Amino acid sequence: MIRLENIHKKFGEQEVHKGITFTARDRETIVILGKSGGGKSVLLKMIIGLIKPDIGTIEVDGKDVSKMTFPELQKLRFKFGFLFQNAALFDSMSVGENIALALERHSNYTKDEVIDRVEYALNVVGLENSAHKMPSQLSGGMKKRVGLARAVVLTPKYMLYDEPTTGLDMETADGINLLINELKNTIGMTSIAVTHDIHSAFLIGDRFTIFDKGKVRMTGTKEEILNSNDEEIRKYIQSEIETKG
Amino acid sequence: MATESNQIDNSFFAVVGRGTVLFFEHLGRYSSSIWWMLSHAHNAKEYSRNIFSQMNQVGISSIPIVLFVSMFIGMVSAVQSAYQLFDWIPKSVVGSFVIKSLMLELVPLISAIVLAGKVGATITAEMGTMRVTEQIDALDALAFDSISFLITPRVLAGTIMFPILIIFGSFIGVVGGLVGAILATDVPAEAYIYGIKNTFEVYDAFIGILKATVFGFTITSCACYMGYYAQGGSEGVGRATMNTVVVSCLSVVVMDFIIASVFT
Numbered sequence: 020m021i022r023l024e025n026i027h028k029k030f031g032e033q034e035v036h037k038g039i040t041f042t043a044r045d046r047e048t049i050v051i052l053g054k055s056g057g058g059k060s061v062l063l064k065m066i067i068g069l070i071k072p073d074i075g076t077i078e079v080d081g082k083d084v085s086k087m088t089f090p091e092l093q094k095l096r097f098k099f100g101f102l103f104q105n106a107a108l109f110d111s112m113s114v115g116e117n118i119a120l121a122l123e124r125h126s127n128y129t130k131d132e133v134i135d136r137v138e139y140a141l142n143v144v145g146l147e148n149s150a151h152k153m154p155s156q157l158s159g160g161m162k163k164r165v166g167l168a169r170a171v172v173l174t175p176k177y178m179l180y181d182e183p184t185t186g187l188d189m190e191t192a193d194g195i196n197l198l199i200n201e202l203k204n205t206i207g208m209t210s211i212a213v214t215h216d217i218h219s220a221f222l223i224g225d226r227f228t229i230f231d232k233g234k235v236r237m238t239g240t241k242e243e244i245l246n247s248n249d250e251e252i253r254k255y256i257q258s259e260i261e262t263k264g
Numbered sequence: 265m266a267t268e269s270n271q272i273d274n275s276f277f278a279v280v281g282r283g284t285v286l287f288f289e290h291l292g293r294y295s296s297s298i299w300w301m302l303s304h305a306h307n308a309k310e311y312s313r314n315i316f317s318q319m320n321q322v323g324i325s326s327i328p329i330v331l332f333v334s335m336f337i338g339m340v341s342a343v344q345s346a347y348q349l350f351d352w353i354p355k356s357v358v359g360s361f362v363i364k365s366l367m368l369e370l371v372p373l374i375s376a377i378v379l380a381g382k383v384g385a386t387i388t389a390e391m392g393t394m395r396v397t398e399q400i401d402a403l404d405a406l407a408f409d410s411i412s413f414l415i416t417p418r419v420l421a422g423t424i425m426f427p428i429l430i431i432f433g434s435f436i437g438v439v440g441g442l443v444g445a446i447l448a449t450d451v452p453a454e455a456y457i458y459g460i461k462n463t464f465e466v467y468d469a470f471i472g473i474l475k476a477t478v479f480g481f482t483i484t485s486c487a488c489y490m491g492y493y494a495q496g497g498s499e500g501v502g503r504a505t506m507n508t509v510v511v512s513c514l515s516v517v518v519m520d521f522i523i524a525s526v527f528t
Contacts, residue, residue, distance in 0.1 A: 064401065067404075067405055069404055069405070093409070101402070101405040103402055103405075107397060107399050107401065107402035108402075109394075110399070120406065124406075125406075125407060
């Protein structure tokens with residue numbers, strides 16, 4: 020379980036979080052919705068200790084992330100998979116090397132076993148025989164798939180998705196959403212996804228948290244969100260649905 | 265509308281004060297990165313993977329430019345020193361002057377300034393791009409120690425390879441001096457070689473190598489720091505790259521003076 024309690028964060032004069040509280044229960048996918056620039060991605064980085072909150076606690080499996088030492092943080096990160104907004108593949112490495120990097124560093128697999136695991140991970144994301152390609156040879160959707168393969172190759176307990184479908188066409192985005200659901204069903208991960216794509220959010224999420232002006236405006240299921248009496252939330256949902264057509 | 269309290273104070277003391285705070289902020293963060301790198305040096309698993317490729321990138325690929333520059337520094341030194349000689353001064357002084365100035369000062373310093381542009385800018389651009397495209401965050405997220413993985417091999421490569429480059433450079437510089445002396449002055453080759461043999465001291469070579477080691481560490485660590493903490497997209501990477509070249513060159517000349525004062 021991941022629990023965030025009263026998170027405050029300022030960057031210079033700009034206060035992006037003004038007391039964020041929410042919980043991601045085991046084996047559920049919670050989607051954080053909100054306008055761009057609202058500090059949603061920062062929150063994901065806080066969960067794995069890349070950024071520290073000014074005030075508040077983040078607990079993963081009952082342990083406070085902000086009080087962890089570096090070796091403890093490394094152990095914690097080992098439990099997480101992270102899909103970055105633009106996949107963040109290592110330019111200087113091939114697709115296969117990108118996926119193999121964590122395996123070589125954190126597992127006792129032999130070289131042949133690593134190659135097999137990489138091929139398997141690429142098969143899962145539908146990119147067979149792509150291990151030799153360089154990231155610069157891939158489209159945006161393919162990069163996201165490789166990023167996903169890299170994130171899940173060590174079968175993490177938790178998965179963090181930062182705008183998993185941003186910048187992709189509808190068909191490719193649906194492919195990614197399908198993959199996220201498949202991974203959740205097969206591996207049984209607890210996931211937190213950040214997006215402003217309401218269509219994708221409703222496809223992958225079990226519960227939804229809406230951020231507004233640095234605070235949680237509402238948390239609930241799809242039905243609860245759609246039937247909310249809060250005028251601001253209704254306006255937000257309506258505008259997002261219209262934007263997506 | 266901005267209120268008076270939100271406006272930036274651009275008075276002399278305010279600008280100096282902000283600059284001072286910024287300088288110490290950078291110095292503190294740089295020192296803490298270096299300390300992290302040194303205190304995690306035992307964790308060779310993190311950086312051994314990259315060390316040879318970095319030695320190749322920092323050292324081997326810089327051989328042509330260092331040799332080219334050193335050759336011409338040697339030629340110019342020979343021509344300039346011959347030009348300043350009075351008739352009654354032995355011609356072999358040209359060789360003596362060339363070897364001293366090349367080994368002690370010219371090859372280490374000028375090569376370092378050239379390499380601050382080539383190696384330093386490359387490292388900062390590469391690491392800055394990794395930072396702004398979240399590749400460094402991705403490394404951390406994969407439970408790597410990104411400083412040991414990225415900075416340590418580059419700084420080690422610079423510290424090891426710069427002295428080797430300077431040894432080659434000094435040798436070629438001396439050969440360049442001979443070529444310059446033959447082609448553009450009336451100093452005979454025998455007199456030049458006699459001057460070289462008569463003046464060469466191992467201690468001078470040690471000073472040159474010491475300078476190269478310090479410059480190698482300074483340039484690569486500064487470049488890594490600037491790239492690792494770059495922010496603000498491609499514009500920020502460009503700014504960081506420019507800062508690397510400026511700060512590296514300034515640091516090199518300051519370190520040059522300190523080493524010269526202490527050891528000569």
